[in-house]
Amino acid sequence: MSKFNLKELGLKDNTIKEFESLYEGMYLGRVVCEQKNYYKVITEKGVISAKVSGKIMYNACSIASYPAVGDWVAMDRDEDAQGEAIIHGTLERYSKFSRKTVGPKDDEQIIAVNIDTVFITMSLNNNFNLRRLERYISTAWESEAEPVVLLTKADLCEDLEEKLLEVSKVAIGVDILVVSSLTNEGIDKVKEYITNGKTVAFIGSSGVGKSTLINKFLGYEKMKVSEIRESDGKGRHTTTYRELIVIPQGGVVIDTPGMRELPIMDIEDGIESAFRDIEELTIQCKFGNCTHDGEPGCAVKEAISKGVISEERYKSYIKLKKEAEFMAKKEKTKKLKESKKGRIKKSGKKDFVEII
Ligand SMILES: Nc1nc2c(ncn2[C@@H]2O[C@H](COP(=O)(O)OP(=O)(O)OP(=O)(O)O)[C@@H](O)[C@H]2O)c(=O)[nH]1
Ligand SMILES: [Mg+2]
Ligand SMILES: [Zn+2]
Structure with missing residues (x-):
């Protein structure tokens, strides 16, 4: 019996075609989260544990060629049983938000793939920074997903008009949403992007309210949220891993840990x-x-x-x-x-x- 409809989880016709031609007899699933070599994957039957095949490990030419959160993967089963299911392949990605790893190495770090919209989340108080926003917008355009600027904590902002004008000058061709999780201002506008079959990734600094918003759409406190430090207004890096979440009313969101910086790849x-x-x-x-x-x-x-x-x-x-x-x-x-x-x-x- 099916618990989930994969199309509602974002499965596109091209992916189905590719899967049918390359992975006969296997099962499709979407990566929910990952730790080292262990994955949680959502299938028609539910969330199962999986790991990549030895062949994938052997052939991987970079860390970025391993499945990432949001990937569609071909597996040997779609139900949880003893031991992990084996991932035999990753289907072609239609979008990919990635950055250079922080630090001296030049490796690519994938944040989320197969996303339709990137919510570039920035708070209207301490986190507000136009130069950082330009960096995020550039990376989002490169990802092939649609960038949307999500300005949070509107309740803490006293010069909204001015800030909106500044943002509109740097977010050319990009929708700008103003939201407050405290007063619910703008929540309905945000919801318009989270619909059946669509995937939205929340990306931004720590403490801007990404997980708080996702909890609102879920209707319960699934994601851990914590107070930001009063002294410097900085977040605490409450979310520690990337995770794909199915919204009951339709749509899929990806929550990500707050980024301290966004070093870019070739974008x-x-x-x-x-x-x-x-x-x-x-x-x-x-x-x-x-x-x-x-x-x-x-x-x-x-x-x-x-x-x-x-x-x-x-x-x-x-x-x-x-x-x-x-x-x-x-x-x-x-x-x-x-x-x-x-x-x-x-x-x-x-x-x-x-x-x-
Ligand atoms: N005043 C106000 N506070 C908010 C709003 N949204 C979130 N907060 C608060 O901001 C703090 C941080 O929220 P989180 O949702 O944990 O932030 P996050 O972006 O998920 O942070 P990381 O997981 O660390 O990346 C919490 O104390 C929230 O209650 C808002 O709209 N207005
Ligand atoms: Mg969070
Ligand atoms: Zn010139």
């Missing part, structure tokens, strides 16, 4: 989309190879001097572009090395603290 396309105002201006410069550094007829410098674009936004654009170019070069060298080496082991992974 040049995402930056182009996020800074389309500046990109469009560069085409209007007098010289095709304008460096926007004092040349005559520079449309970018003119826009900055007229206050159409702020100096800070332009600096932020240049900084992100440089970071992305640097990562693109690194990626290239790394891929070359990997193709020579063949595979890597997953032993270095340690970003999971807990398992449900």
Whole structure:
């Protein structure tokens, strides 16, 4: 008997086609959470425990090629029994939100895949930061999911109009929602994105109220929530692992631990989309190879001097572009090395603290 309808959990026709042609006799499921090599996967029958096959481990050329939260996977069974089910393959992802791991390594860390919408969650009090927002928006465009800016804790904000105006200047082509979990302002607007078959990932700093909102949609306190420190307004990193949650009224959400920083991978396309105002201006410069550094007829410098674009936004654009170019070069060298080496082991992974 089926407990869940996989299409309601976000299964798309293309994934079904791919699954039917490659994994005859196997079962489909969606990754709910992961710790080291152990997975919780939701199938038509319920949530089961699973691990990846030895072949997947052997062939993995990077940590990012292991299944991630939100992935559709092919398994040898769809019911819990003794021992874990074996994951034999991951179906093609239609979107992927990832970052560079924090620290000196240049590995990719996948936050969530197969998501339709990224809720870039930022609170309207201490967490408010336009430069950080630009970084998140660029990464979200790169993910292929639709970015939405979710401004939380509206009850704690005294200059909403001003903040909204500032956000609208950096979130071009992006929906902006204002919400308060305390007063319920804006909750219905947020709900419009969480509907049958759709997947929404909540991403942002710690303490901005991601889990509080998800609890609201669930109707009970499933996700752990905790007070932020009064002294500096910083969150406590209450959510410690990424988790996919099925909302009873329809839709799927992914809760993620708050991020201290968002180091980027090679996201040049995402930056182009996020800074389309500046990109469009560069085409209007007098010289095709304008460096926007004092040349005559520079449309970018003119826009900055007229206050159409702020100096800070332009600096932020240049900084992100440089970071992305640097990562693109690194990626290239790394891929070359990997193709020579063949595979890597997953032993270095340690970003999971807990398992449900
Ligand atoms: N005033 C106010 N407080 C809120 C609101 N939403 C959440 N909070 C409070 O903010 C604190 C942090 O909320 P969480 O939901 O744990 O934040 P989070 O984004 O999940 O944090 P991490 O799990 O650490 O990433 C809690 O004390 C919440 O009660 C809101 O709309 N208004
Ligand atoms: Mg949380
Ligand atoms: Zn120029």
